[in-house]
Amino acid sequence: MKTLILPQKSYFGEHALADALPEIVKMGKKALIVTGPHVGKSQMISEMTGFLDEYKIKYSIFKSITGEPTLEMIDLGYQQFILEGCDYIIGIGGGSPLDAAKAIALKLSYPNQPLSDFMGMEIDGDFVNLVAIPTTSGTGSEATKFTVITDAQNSIKMLLKSEKLIPKLAILDYRYTLSSPEKVTVATALDALTHAVEAYTSNKAFPVTDSLAIAAVQKIFKYLPVVYENPQDTNARESLMYAAYEAGICINNASVTIVHGMSRPIGALFHVPHGISNAMLLKGALAFVIDGAPERFANLALAIGLSDAGLDQLALAEKFIQALDQLAKSVGVPALKDYGLDELKFMSLIDKMSEDAILSGSPANCHKTVIKADIIQLYHSIWNNEK
Template structure:
C-alpha cells in the first residue's frame, strides 16, 4: 500500500501571502517566526509582519538560524517559543529556517532532547506549522522531514513524522528573486536530486512518479536560465513549482544514495546540503544506473536527452550526461576546489560511509549499497 501525504493547504503565486490570512487565523493569535539574519531584514519579512498585523496576529521573530540548523539553535529557539507564549510557528527562508520551525514545533510538545528522536517517528499533535520558502530546492515546505546537526556526534539527524508536514505552505516565486547565484545552483540541484532519487527509489509509486518526472523536466530546462538570470520571472516560477513537486516526491517515496552520502559531508565539512548533493551526483548516479536503467532511461527520454529508439542503458547514460552539463553550467566545484583538504577528508571516509548507511537512505536505491561501496564513491568524488 502507498501513502501520499502533502500539506493541508498550499497557496501558490503573487498573492499567496495575503490570501493565507484566513488559514493563519485558525492556528492561533500569536506566531513564532523562525528565520535567519538575512531574511529577517528582508522585504519578505516586512510583508509577513504587515500581513500578520493586519490579521491581528501578534508575533515574535527568532532569527537565530545561522547556516544549517544545529541542535543548539533548536534548543535556543524552543526556549524562546515557550517564553513568548506563542501558539504556532512560521518558518520563512531557505530549508534551514523551515526545518528549524518544524523541529521547534515538534519539541514544543515532546520531552527530552532533539537528539533522542534521531531515526524515530515523531507522532502526536504539534503546534501549527506554516512554511514560506524563499529558495527553490529543499522542498521542506512539503515534507515530513527535518534535518538537524547533532554537534556533539558530528552527524546530521534525519527526524521525521507525518505531524511535521506543514499545515500551510505559502509559495510565492517573487520571494526567490534575490537568491544569489550560488544558492540558486545549490538549491536547484537539491530539488533535481530529490526528483531523480524519488523516481528511482524502491519506494516510488504512481503519484510520486508523476510529480518526479514533471519536476525533472522543469529543473533541467529552467535551472540554467534562473542561474544565469535570477530575475527571469518565468524561470523562478517554474523552479518554485519544481521544488514543491520534488518535495511531494521525497515526502512519499524518499531519497536514496546521494542524500545518504551527502549528509555526512555537510556535518563534518559544513558544505551546504544542496552543494554536497551536486558534488556527489555524477559518481552516485553512475553507481546506481545499472540497478534501474529503465527508470533513469524514462527520465532521459522525458527531458529530450535520449530518443525513444535508444536502449535503456544508452538513454540512462544520456540523462547522466545532461545532468553533468547542468552542474557545469551552475559552476559546481569539486570537494578539493571547495577547500576541503585531502588529509582531512580521507581519514573520515569510513565514518562518513558508516553514517551514510546508518541513515537508511542508501537502502532505498534499486541496487545493494554497502559501506565499502560508499567508501569507494567518496574516494572517486574526491579524486
C-alpha cells in the same frame, strides 16, 4: 505501501500570503516567526508583519537561524516560544528556518528528550501548528515531513521525520525567491533536482510520485539555466518554486537514495552547502546504482528530451547521468576534489561518513543493494574523479 501525504493547504502565486491570512488567523493566538538574520530584516518580513498587524495577529520574531540549523539554535527558538507565550510557528526563509520551525515544534512536544532519540523512526505526537513560507526553491521543506538538524558535537546531520510535522499551510510566492543569491539559487535548485531524481529511481516510487518527479526534473533542466543567466526572470523563478514543491512531495512519499545518504555526512563534517554536496556526488553515486534500474534513468533521459536513437536502456541511462553532470558544471559546481576540502581530513573520515550514510537508511532505497564497502569505494572514486 503506497500513500500520498501532503501539506493540508498550499497557496501559490503573487498574492499567496495575503490570500492565506484568513487561514493563518485560525492557526493560534500568537506566532513564533522563525527565520534567519537576512530574511529577518528584509522586505518580505515587513510585508508579512504588515499583514499580521492588519489582521491583529500577534507574533514574536526569532531570527537566529544563521545557517543549517543546529541543536543550539533549536534550543534558543524553543525558549523564545515559551517565554513569549506563542502557540504556533511560522517558518519563513530557506530550508534552514523551515527545518528549524519543525524541530522547535518537535522539542515543544518532547522537551526532555534528546532529538537524537528520534533518528530513523516515524515520530508520533501532537505538535503545534506550522506555517511554511519558503524563500528558496530547494528543500521542499514546506511540503515535507522531514527536518534535518545538525548535532555539532557529534558532527552528524540528524534526519528526523513525522507526518504530523508537515506544515498545515504552505505559502509559495516566487517573488520571495527573486533576491536569492546565485550560489543559493544553484545549490537549492540542484537539491530539488536530486530529490526528484532519487525519488523517481527509489524503490518506494509509484505512479503519483513518478509524475511529480518527472515534472520537477523537466522544469529544473529547463529553467535553472534561465535563472542562472537572468535571476529576475519571474516565469523561471516561479517554475523552479513549483519544481521544488513537487520534488518535496516526491521525497515525502518515495524518499531519497544514495546521493543524500552520502551527502549529509559531507555537510555535517565539512559544512558544504547541502545542494552542492549533492551535486558533486550525483554523477559518481548514481552511476553506481543505474544497473539496478536502468529503465528508470532511461525514462528520465527521455523526459528531458535526450534521443534514444540506437541506444539500449543502460546507455540511455548513462546519458542522463552525463546530462546531470553537465547541468551542474554549467552552473558552476566544481568536482569534489576541487571544492577546497582538506584531502587528508576527507580521507581520514571516509569510514565514519560511510557508516553514517548507511545508518541514515537512504542508500537502502536504491533498486540495488548498497553496502558500506561500496560507499567507501565511492567516496574514494568520486574524489579521484574516476569513472
